Amino acid sequence: MWIYEKKLQYPVRVSTCNPMLARFLIEQYGGADGELSAALRYLNQRYSIPDKVIGLLTDIGTEEFAHLEMIATMVYKLTKDATPEQMKEAGLGDHYANHDNALFYHDAAGNPWTASYIQAKGDPIADLYEDIAAEEKARATYQWIINMSDDPFLNEGLSFLREREIVHSQRFREAVELIKDANSQKKIF
Amino acid sequence: MANKTLPDDYYQLLEEIQILDFTLVELNLYLDTHPDDLEAIKQFNTYTRKAKELRQQFEERFGPLMHFGHSYSTHPWAWNEPPWPWQV
Amino acid sequence: MENFMINNTMNNANVMQQSTRKSYEPFVGRYDPCKPITVKYYETPPQLYLGFQPPGLEQFPPPEALKRGTLWPALYAPYSNPYETP
Numbered sequence: 001m002w003i004y005e006k007k008l009q010y011p012v013r014v015s016t017c018n019p020m021l022a023r024f025l026i027e028q029y030g031g032a033d034g035e036l037s038a039a040l041r042y043l044n045q046r047y048s049i050p051d052k053v054i055g056l057l058t059d060i061g062t063e064e065f066a067h068l069e070m071i072a073t074m075v076y077k078l079t080k081d082a083t084p085e086q087m088k089e090a091g092l093g094d095h096y097a098n099h100d101n102a103l104f105y106h107d108a109a110g111n112p113w114t115a116s117y118i119q120a121k122g123d124p125i126a127d128l129y130e131d132i133a134a135e136e137k138a139r140a141t142y143q144w145i146i147n148m149s150d151d152p153f154l155n156e157g158l159s160f161l162r163e164r165e166i167v168h169s170q171r172f173r174e175a176v177e178l179i180k181d182a183n184s185q186k187k188i189f
Numbered sequence: 190m191a192n193k194t195l196p197d198d199y200y201q202l203l204e205e206i207q208i209l210d211f212t213l214v215e216l217n218l219y220l221d222t223h224p225d226d227l228e229a230i231k232q233f234n235t236y237t238r239k240a241k242e243l244r245q246q247f248e249e250r251f252g253p254l255m256h257f258g259h260s261y262s263t264h265p266w267a268w269n270e271p272p273w274p275w276q277v
Numbered sequence: 278m279e280n281f282m283i284n285n286t287m288n289n290a291n292v293m294q295q296s297t298r299k300s301y302e303p304f305v306g307r308y309d310p311c312k313p314i315t316v317k318y319y320e321t322p323p324q325l326y327l328g329f330q331p332p333g334l335e336q337f338p339p340p341e342a343l344k345r346g347t348l349w350p351a352l353y354a355p356y357s358n359p360y361e362t363p
Contacts, residue, residue, distance in 0.1 A: 006254050008274045009211065010343065011204055056221040063214060073275035143320065147358040156344075162356055163346025167218065170324040170352055174222040177329050204343075212339040215348035219330065226332045236339075 002062070009066040010160050013153035014077045019090035021154065022078035023108060024145050028161075029071045030105030030113040033137035039064035041118040041134060045127045048120065050182070053128070053175045060168050067161055072103055074154060128176050135169035195277060202247045203277075206254075209240040297322050297354040318359040323352050 014021075028034040042061035046054045079087070079101050087096040094110060105113035121127050142162035149155055216233045223229065244254055252267040253260030262268065299321050305313040335350050342348040345355075 003255055003257060003259055006274060007203060007206065009207065009214075010346075011200075011207060012275075053221075056218065059214075059217055059221055063218075069274065076275045139320075139322070143356055146356060147360065159355065160344075160346040163353065166322050166324050166354060167215070167347050167349075167352055169322075170327060170330065171218050171222055173324060174329050178222060208339045208343045211343040212348055215342060219348075223330070223332060228333065 002065075008070055008073060009063070010070060010157060012070050012073045012077070012157045014074060014157075015151045015153045017078065017080070017082055017086070018151060019079045019082045019087050019092050021149055021151060022075045023090055023092050023095070024148055025071060025075055025078070025108075026103075026106065027108040027141060027145070028138070029068065029075065029103065031107035031141070032117040033134060033141055034107070034113075035064050035068040035071055035138075036105055036113060037117045038134060038138065039068060040115075041120075042131065044118070045120045045131070048122045049124050049127060050179055052178055052182070053124070056171055056175055057131075060171065063164070063168075067164065070157060070161065074157060075103055078154075124179050125176065128172055128179065131172045132169055132176075135165045135172065139165035139169070195272065199251055200277075202243070202250070206240065206243050206247060209236055209243060212236055213240060298359065314360070320354070320356065322354040327351060 030036055039061050042057045042064065046057035046061070049057060079092075082090075082101065084096055087093060087101070095104070098104075107113075119127070119130055121130070139162055142158050142165065146155055146158050146162070149158065213233065213236050216229055216236070220226065220229055220233060248254055248260055252270055253262060256268055260268075297320055298318055300316050300318045302315060303317055305315065330349070330351070336342070336348050337345060337350060337353075339348075345353050347353050
């Protein structure tokens with residue numbers, strides 16, 4: 001089971017009302033390499049992976065939900081009280097027509113989230129390599145969004161999230177080593 | 190309620206919890222792949238105790254952080270009270 | 278795993294010297310319509326070199342760790358737009 005905690009993992013701030021940035025950021029909400037994909041991928045793969053890495057998939061998957069909430073908070077703050085006119089100017093007219101200022105699981109181009117973004121192959125190496133690739137792709141997405149953002153507070157939060165991708169990638173790489181060498185694990189150190 | 194502003198120490202205390210919890214997340218992920226590292230486990234347990242104490246302090250002033258029996262409630266039921274994390 | 282250990286030590290030494298940003302010079306075509314970007318950059322962060330993290334690595338103090346997004350200086354690789362003109 002999961003327990004909710006009424007706090008963010010990181011104190012998210014944004015500088016200005018800026019629906020255009022929200023439009024780009026939604027990529028990490030409902031996009032292929034976004035936080036929703038990450039959380040659902042790891043929390044689903046864990047049912048068919050060797051016991052010694054189930055804890056890691058559970059913990060990283062859970063942390064991804066905290067990141068999803070951070071992205072939601074950023075989008076919420078960037079669009080809160082934005083008028084239909086401002087939404088339209090930011091290229092969010094199509095979004096507004098369907099959702100008002102509500103969040104929705106789609107990418108920056110409006111494609112709805114789909115389960116075909118994620119895989120569970122049942123093969124531990126195939127799954128962990130997908131997870132490493134997913135972390136690197138998410139890292140790259142954060143870089144491209146940072147390149148377009150002129151909001152210094154938002155960039156602090158985005159830099160935090162980008163750094164988390166690096167740490168997760170590191171842990172998945174270690175998980176591969178543990179799986180590769182299951183019976184001589186004690187020799188590592 | 191809508192116009193109620195939060196005192197500075199709401200943010201300060203919250204950030205102290207976020208700081209400790211983040212170190213715990215990092216140690217946790219590290220220990221997932223390094224289950225034999227006794228020093229890291231000791232550090233994890235020390236921070237866990239500190240984080241519990243801070244949580245208790247925060248909840249006494251600003252209400253429950255968690256649901257489903259992981260935090261106590263005052264009367265009336267305190268969980269429904271804003272602010273929610275994205276609102277602060 | 279023994280080979281892995283040796284690489285690990287070598288890689289740790291590399292981490293100190295490696296920059297986390299690399300570059301290449303793409304071919305500039307005669308009829309390319311946009312102003313050519315003569316140097317392209319890409320990131321090669323520390324998880325590519327660290328290997329299995331050795332125990333007892335240096336840590337950031339907890340407030341620094343939250344700010345930077347990691348407890349471990351060995352995994353910290355900040356990013357800024359490489360194409361920005363200051």
